[in-house]
Amino acid sequence: MAGAYDDRDGVIWMDGKLVPWRDANVHILTHAMHYASSVFEGERAYGGKIFLSKRHSERLLKSGEMI
Structure with missing residues (x-):
């Protein structure tokens, strides 16, 4: 634990x-x-590269605009 x-x-x-x-x-x-009233977007990295970074970043920004 x-x-x-x-x-x-x-x-x-x-x-x-x-x-x-x-x-x-x-x-x-x-x-x-x-x-x-906050947003969070988790991003995983594989081999030092963020997986689908552009999609995650766009989703985070869109979520922030909604609140």
Whole structure:
């Protein structure tokens, strides 16, 4: 089992920079937390190349335009 997400070593990308994992917090009243007003698009890489990168990027931008 992976363990608790709030108690990890290392860094994570947040607000355009890498921050220590334990310092990566969002306020409880964040709009995205209450109303799902955010978008996410996962991209996989195989052999160092992002699979269907253009499609993923276009879908991410389109999703962002909708909210």
